[in-house]
Amino acid sequence: MALTVSEFERAYKEEVLQLFAESWQTASLDQQFAALASLVKRYSASDWSQTKQAVDHNNEKQIYYFSIEFLPGRMLATNLLNLGILTTVERAFKEMGLNFKRVLGMEVDPGLGNGGLGRLASSFLDAMASIGINGNGNGLRYQTGLFKQDFLNGYQVELPDDWLRNGYVWETRKIERAVVVRFGGEVNLLPSADGRLLAQYRHTENVLAVPYDIPQIGYRNGHVNTMRLWQAEPPAMGQPLTVAQREEISAISQSLYPDDSTEAGRRLRLRQEYFLVSAGLQSIVRHYRKTHQDFTQFAQTVAVHINDTHPAMAIPELMRLLLDEVRLDWDSAWAITVQVMSYTNHTLLQEALETWSIDLFAPLLPRIYQIIQEIDHRFRSAYHDADPALIDSIAPLGHNMVRMAYLAVWGSHAVNGVAALHTRLLEESVLSGWYQLVPERFSNQTNGITLRRWVQLANRPLAKLLDKTIGSDWRRSPLAIEALQPFADQPKFLHKLAAAKLKNKRSLAAYVKRTVGLSIATDAMFDVQIKRLHAYKRQLLHLLRIIDQYQTLKAGLAGGPKYVHIFAAKAAPGYYYAKEIIKAINATADLINHDPEVNQQLQVAFLPNYSVSLAERIIAAADVSEQISLAGKEASGTSNMKLMATGAVTLATMDGANIEIYDAVGAANMMTFGLSSEQVLQHQRNFDYSARDLFERDPRIHRIVSALIDGTIPGIEVEGQDIYQSLIQYNDEYFVLADLKAYLDAGARLDELYLRPEAWGKMVVANLAASGRFSSDLTVAGYARDIWHVTPENQVNRHEL
Ligand code: 6GP
Numbered sequence: 001m002a003l004t005v006s007e008f009e010r011a012y013k014e015e016v017l018q019l020f021a022e023s024w025q026t027a028s029l030d031q032q033f034a035a036l037a038s039l040v041k042r043y044s045a046s047d048w049s050q051t052k053q054a055v056d057h058n059n060e061k062q063i064y065y066f067s068i069e070f071l072p073g074r075m076l077a078t079n080l081l082n083l084g085i086l087t088t089v090e091r092a093f094k095e096m097g098l099n100f101k102r103v104l105g106m107e108v109d110p111g112l113g114n115g116g117l118g119r120l121a122s123s124f125l126d127a128m129a130s131i132g133i134n135g136n137g138n139g140l141r142y143q144t145g146l147f148k149q150d151f152l153n154g155y156q157v158e159l160p161d162d163w164l165r166n167g168y169v170w171e172t173r174k175i176e177r178a179v180v181v182r183f184g185g186e187v188n189l190l191p192s193a194d195g196r197l198l199a200q201y202r203h204t205e206n207v208l209a210v211p212y213d214i215p216q217i218g219y220r221n222g223h224v225n226t227m228r229l230w231q232a233e234p235p236a237m238g239q240p241l242t243v244a245q246r247e248e249i250s251a252i253s254q255s256l257y258p259d260d261s262t263e264a265g266r267r268l269r270l271r272q273e274y275f276l277v278s279a280g281l282q283s284i285v286r287h288y289r290k291t292h293q294d295f296t297q298f299a300q301t302v303a304v305h306i307n308d309t310h311p312a313m314a315i316p317e318l319m320r321l322l323l324d325e326v327r328l329d330w331d332s333a334w335a336i337t338v339q340v341m342s343y344t345n346h347t348l349l350q351e352a353l354e355t356w357s358i359d360l361f362a363p364l365l366p367r368i369y370q371i372i373q374e375i376d377h378r379f380r381s382a383y384h385d386a387d388p389a390l391i392d393s394i395a396p397l398g399h400n401m402v403r404m405a406y407l408a409v410w411g412s413h414a415v416n417g418v419a420a421l422h423t424r425l426l427e428e429s430v431l432s433g434w435y436q437l438v439p440e441r442f443s444n445q446t447n448g449i450t451l452r453r454w455v456q457l458a459n460r461p462l463a464k465l466l467d468k469t470i471g472s473d474w475r476r477s478p479l480a481i482e483a484l485q486p487f488a489d490q491p492k493f494l495h496k497l498a499a500a501k502l503k504n505k506r507s508l509a510a511y512v513k514r515t516v517g518l519s520i521a522t523d524a525m526f527d528v529q530i531k532r533l534h535a536y537k538r539q540l541l542h543l544l545r546i547i548d549q550y551q552t553l554k555a556g557l558a559g560g561p562k563y564v565h566i567f568a569a570k571a572a573p574g575y576y577y578a579k580e581i582i583k584a585i586n587a588t589a590d591l592i593n594h595d596p597e598v599n600q601q602l603q604v605a606f607l608p609n610y611s612v613s614l615a616e617r618i619i620a621a622a623d624v625s626e627q628i629s630l631a632g633k634e635a636s637g638t639s640n641m642k643l644m645a646t647g648a649v650t651l652a653t654m655d656g657a658n659i660e661i662y663d664a665v666g667a668a669n670m671m672t673f674g675l676s677s678e679q680v681l682q683h684q685r686n687f688d689y690s691a692r693d694l695f696e697r698d699p700r701i702h703r704i705v706s707a708l709i710d711g712t713i714p715g716i717e718v719e720g721q722d723i724y725q726s727l728i729q730y731n732d733e734y735f736v737l738a739d740l741k742a743y744l745d746a747g748a749r750l751d752e753l754y755l756r757p758e759a760w761g762k763m764v765v766a767n768l769a770a771s772g773r774f775s776s777d778l779t780v781a782g783y784a785r786d787i788w789h790v791t792p793e794n795q796v797n798r799h800e801l
Pocket of ligand 1: 115116117118120308346347352418447634635636637638656
């Protein structure tokens with residue numbers, strides 16, 4: 001949008017006055033933020049309304065991205081950037097003498113997600129708007145997020161993440177669009193006038209689903225989509241409810257990821273999932289009916305994407321609506337449903353493949369269960385000629401369970417994994433039976449990231465340098481950054497690149513000092529591992545390398561470059577082992593940071609409360625990106641992409657999207673090590689891996705691992721023992737020791753390169769130049785082409801590669 005500095009200033013001052021009856025000079029930072037956000041929302045309002053009108057007017061296809069999680073991060077800077085007024089507003093703030101950065105910092109991170117899956121969902125919403133397709137988010141408006149993490153004596157402490165306490169400036173409550181979602185009760189199928197059965201519900205628990213809409217502004221294209229979040233409320237009318245009943249209703253959208261280790265927790269989770277899909281689909285069907293007489297056009301105008309299995313009940317729910325409310329026959333309803341639905345799998349971990357016991361499921365969702373039974377029955381009949389054992393093993397119902405992933409594949413026309421290796425492993429293992437049956441449904445769509453957020457906004461020094469060096473095309477066309485490659489040989493440019501990195505390191509160092517009181521050396525190599533804490537991600541492996549570095553320095557041997565190891569990770573509240581790793585890292589950090597014999601060379605910072613905003617601070621400052629999951633476990637990873645895109649060099653196993661980063665940058669520009677997924681599988685099949693052997697035979701491994709239990713690291717008597725036992729006694733399920741030697745060697749090679757700034761700079765440039773292909777704009781263009789069958793207004797294409 002066109003806006004001059006003085007126009008903006010005038011509007012802003014007026015906004016502060018109108019909202020708070022305050023002059024802009026006396027307004028608090030919170031008020032300054034709220035006024036700016038409110039103005040931005042206003043600036044986007046007409047585009048938002050026009051985008052919605054155009055959709056209806058032209059009968060354009062809409063994508064609905066159903067996800068139990070979103071992690072949008074702060075939105076203000078993104079919205080300013082995407083409206084094209086970021087620099088104008090910055091200038092105005094400077095003129096007014098207001099602190100723009102601090103105002104941005106007043107925004108809360110929405111507590112709507114846990115990790116990669118949620119962040120990906122949000123990056124897709126940004127991408128859909130930015131490439132100009134009609135793509136809307138459909139999620140839940142959790143009152144409280146996962147938790148706020150702090151450390152007490154090195155232990156994780158979980159504090160409530162009450163992120164909505166002061167309201168959320170970007171949302172609009174749309175009570176007039178509320179729908180009713182029904183749980184429980186009885187369903188009777190009664191004959192009706194049209195000769196078919198009519199489902200009649202009795203004694204249901206009715207929950208009002210109230211939507212809150214948030215604009216999703218596209219990058220400088222006037223396209224504004226909607227993220228719709230549903231809140232559960234007791235209905236205004238009907239039977240009076242007890243306090244307990246009202247609470248049970250509100251609980252549905254109360255908090256993200258309730259503890260699922262209890263039956264009550266599981267039931268609540270199931271209620272959340274159904275609430276999400278039923279509210280979303282009811283509103284989609286209602287909207288469609290406003291402009292259409294019949295359902296012949298439905299699959300051409302609506303696509304529903306199931307983001308992992310949590311919303312897989314969208315399949316039987318759409319069937320329910322088409323059968324019971326629209327009154328279609330089964331075959332027509334099923335044909336529409338399969339055309340509308342598509343499903344992305346995000347994990348190979350067995351424990352994350354959702355199943356629901358029928359005992360829990362059937363009474364809570366009787367009609368949905370009936371429909372799933374029918375789906376299962378018809379699936380089995382359709383394949384009565386096939387191997388019965390195969391069909392049995394992949395049917396939607398089996399072992400007294402509803403198997404969500406299988407339901408999702410059968411009810412979708414397209415199924416995809418999130419990196420090439422992941423998709424292949426889905427086809428070969430987790431979903432191999434399905435792949436045999438319907439191979440044509442499978443495709444790979446490698447994840448992507450919002451480069452605008454991670455480079456344009458979170459790495460301003462780099463962004464400026466890119467503009468000066470190759471012009472600003474890269475801001476709109478991600479692949480244009482390839483033009484940087486020739487600069488790998490220009491020492492002057494490499495110098496500037498290093499200077500930009502140093503600037504980012506200084507900002508991060510100031511933040512670390514402020515928050516945890518540690519002064520980190522900005523002339524050190526910043527070695528970063530940021531992601532959820534999980535055994536398969538192997539933060540433990542990283543810790544063992546740190547212990548090795550510590551022992552080397554203590555032995556008086558010359559170390560490599562100066563190191564600052566930076567961690568950020570939350571462990572699930574019930575994940576005891578992960579919490580022990582956190583404690584062990586913190587205890588080691590404490591030991592090292594306070595030891596004058598080593599702390600000039602080596603430091604460790606575990607930053608609490610990993611979040612999108614914290615990631616924005618860390619990533620720009622990183623030199624090394626640790627992507628060291630056990631091969632075959634990390635579906636894709638996305639921090640790997642964010643880090644390489646801001647000039648970090650990747651130290652990685654051949655897992656997930658690391659492999660594609662390797663393909664993009666070449667062997668010379670990334671350090672890989674460790675077992676391949678095939679080798680891991682071999683060992684698991686042959687039972688020929690012995691961690692104890694390695695421990696006993698290799699003196700270095702022996703020395704490192706022993707530090708966990710011999711008092712080297714004070715304060716981890718219990719944790720050190722447990723971790724030690726997980727490695728030695730229980731044979732190291734995640735092959736940490738199997739990969740340790742190769743990891744240490746790879747680290748040493750990286751050290752050598754780091755000590756040669758030109759060699760390092762070359763690698764950094766190669767990474768930057770190759771980063772464009774990991775833009776989520778391109779990923780989403782792939783979904784649009786292969787899965788949703790829509791054409792973006794703004795053409796972007798990975799096939800340009
Ligand atoms: C994650 C995967 O673990 C990660 O590898 C991937 O990059 C990300 O999804 C986005 O695709 N999975 C989840 O967060 C999850 O909850 C059920 O999977």
